[in-house]
Amino acid sequence: MTQTADPMAGTTEPDLTSLRAVVRGRVLLPGDDGFADASRAWNVAVAQRPRAVVEVDDAQDVVAVVRLAREQGLVVSAQPGGHGATTALDGTVLLRTTALDAIAVDPAARIARVGAGVKWGQLLAALDGTGLVAMAGSNPDVSVVGYLLGGGLPWFGRRYGLGCRSLRAARIVGGDGTLRWVDDASDPELLWALRGGGGEFGVVTEVEIDLYPEPELHGGKLMFPIAEAAAVLQAFAQVTQGAPDGLTCWASFMHFPPLPDLPEPIRGGSFVTVDVTWLGAASEGAGLIAPLRRAGTVLSDSFGPVSIGRLGEVAAEPTTPMPFIDWGGVLPRLDPTTIERLVGVAGNRGRTALTVLQVRHAGGALSTAGGPPAAMTELGAEYVVFAFGVAAVPALADPIRASLRDVAQVCGPAGTARIPLTLLGPGSDRTSVHDPATVARLRAVKRAADPQGVIRGNHPLD
Numbered sequence: 531m532t533q534t535a536d537p538m539a540g541t542t543e544p545d546l547t548s549l550r551a552v553v554r555g556r557v558l559l560p561g562d563d564g565f566a567d568a569s570r571a572w573n574v575a576v577a578q579r580p581r582a583v584v585e586v587d588d589a590q591d592v593v594a595v596v597r598l599a600r601e602q603g604l605v606v607s608a609q610p611g612g613h614g615a616t617t618a619l620d621g622t623v624l625l626r627t628t629a630l631d632a633i634a635v636d637p638a639a640r641i642a643r644v645g646a647g648v649k650w651g652q653l654l655a656a657l658d659g660t661g662l663v664a665m666a667g668s669n670p671d672v673s674v675v676g677y678l679l680g681g682g683l684p685w686f687g688r689r690y691g692l693g694c695r696s697l698r699a700a701r702i703v704g705g706d707g708t709l710r711w712v713d714d715a716s717d718p719e720l721l722w723a724l725r726g727g728g729g730e731f732g733v734v735t736e737v738e739i740d741l742y743p744e745p746e747l748h749g750g751k752l753m754f755p756i757a758e759a760a761a762v763l764q765a766f767a768q769v770t771q772g773a774p775d776g777l778t779c780w781a782s783f784m785h786f787p788p789l790p791d792l793p794e795p796i797r798g799g800s801f802v803t804v805d806v807t808w809l810g811a812a813s814e815g816a817g818l819i820a821p822l823r824r825a826g827t828v829l830s831d832s833f834g835p836v837s838i839g840r841l842g843e844v845a846a847e848p849t850t851p852m853p854f855i856d857w858g859g860v861l862p863r864l865d866p867t868t869i870e871r872l873v874g875v876a877g878n879r880g881r882t883a884l885t886v887l888q889v890r891h892a893g894g895a896l897s898t899a900g901g902p903p904a905a906m907t908e909l910g911a912e913y914v915v916f917a918f919g920v921a922a923v924p925a926l927a928d929p930i931r932a933s934l935r936d937v938a939q940v941c942g943p944a945g946t947a948r949i950p951l952t953l954l955g956p957g958s959d960r961t962s963v964h965d966p967a968t969v970a971r972l973r974a975v976k977r978a979a980d981p982q983g984v985i986r987g988n989h990p991l992d
């Protein structure tokens with residue numbers, strides 16, 4: 531991604547070497563060996579230019595960095611992985627939280643405590659055998675904390691709501707450098723903001739989340755030739771309209787690049803797929819998805835029992851860093867005209883630069899206000915669209931952005947209304963997500979929690 535301005539221009543240079551005196555973790559400054567690697571986000575299309583990178587050892591390191599930043603007029607950003615990287619983090623002291631890796635599961639209380647460096651794959655593996663599920667999304671490489679703060683669109687959200695509903699408490703370093711646990715009793719406004727309002731209000735070091743009893747879990751991917759996209763999308767619309775809340779289906783147009791490390795059947799190929807999870811008995815799940823299996827030529831079908839620890843295999847998304855240009859929005863309806871338009875936008879590899887256009891069925895608890903007080907309570911529509919292209923060479927960036935604009939046109943004026951921040955593309959306006967009253971309330975929480983503006987998230991409020 532190109533830079534438009536030097537974020538460091540016109541500022542007095544603080545003494546960044548003093549970071550080394552206050553933390554136990556590794557500090558990398560421009561010019562150090564390894565600085566470029568440490569600065570890189572998972573999404574390598576965003577060329578980040580932090581002032582420094584600190585790989586914190588523990589919560590006390592976070593406190594020390596925030597206090598020093600406050601004294602020296604620096605800005606601090608937590609970036610566990612960088613799936614949601616934006617250029618908003620340029621010029622900040624970037625905190626890597628990998629070492630905050632504690633996981634404590636209390637199966638009887640149905641609660642987990644999770645450090646800010648923990649990825650969903652690690653937490654889900656810890657739930658194997660408990661009969662409990664957590665509100666994870668598609669990708670096991672995404673951090674639990676980054677996802678929850680951004681709202682989080684989970685597999686099981688149709689039954690339990692957005693991921694942020696499961697946030698019970700957070701241990702957070704505020705803009706003043708104090709570390710404390712907050713919950714609905716001790717600081718209801720802050721917890722409201724942390725549930726889907728983003729990473730603007732402090733650096734979270736640990737969270738406590740709800741877990742949910744679901745002893746029967748099935749899932750898998752059905753794959754069809756791209757030429758049958760219209761018929762598969764029609765079956766997807768039929769299955770999703772009126773589906774029980776335990777069934778979740780996501781349909782995708784997929785155009786795989788001709789990369790040598792991809793297996794032969796998919797390398798360079800185009801397909802339409804439907805990823806499914808089902809919280810219930812095998813025979814009932816098979817009955818519910820039967821119209822999908824009849825919709826076209828099934829090239830592969832992995833639907834079957836899944837352990838919670840292997841949930842990431844359902845969508846089987848890439849976990850290695852890549853140059854990713856994405857857009858997320860909501861789709862008000864999935865009628866035959868909309869299906870035709872989606873096929874027109876993404877059904878022909880010669881006419882799109884997209885790698886994936888995914889339509890996620892929401893509805894149920896995802897589209898109904900409920901749960902604890904939260905900045906993001908429900909989605910703006912029954913379907914969510916998440917599209918991206920992989921800019922393997924820079925010349926692909928403009929065609930990908932043009933294809934993403936085509937997708938936005940299909941979504942129409944609803945656009946990014948009430949989409950989780952986790953799916954908001956780097957170029958989208960964050961204030962379009964919330965209504966004006968919510969934006970004003972989030973800004974008030976920000977002023978109280980971080981009056982000096984020491985903390986910056988990837989989608990700043992201003």
Ligand SMILES: Cc1cc2nc3c(=O)[nH]c(=O)nc-3n(C[C@H](O)[C@H](O)[C@H](O)COP(=O)(O)OP(=O)(O)OC[C@H]3O[C@@H](n4cnc5c(N)ncnc54)[C@H](O)[C@@H]3O)c2cc1C
Binds near residue numbers: 668679988
């Ligand atoms: C392939 C792929 C699949 C995805 N699937 C889903 C999905 O199914 N559902 C969904 O909702 N999202 C999904 N996402 C989006 C993902 O959840 C977001 O990118 C999210 O930001 C988490 O990614 P991360 O852990 O790398 O966070 P980062 O990108 O590292 O951080 C994002 C932001 O979160 C905030 N943050 C993170 N940690 C802290 C902290 N400790 N304290 C304060 N603020 C913090 C900061 O503002 C930071 O800029 C997907 C993304 C990709 C690339």
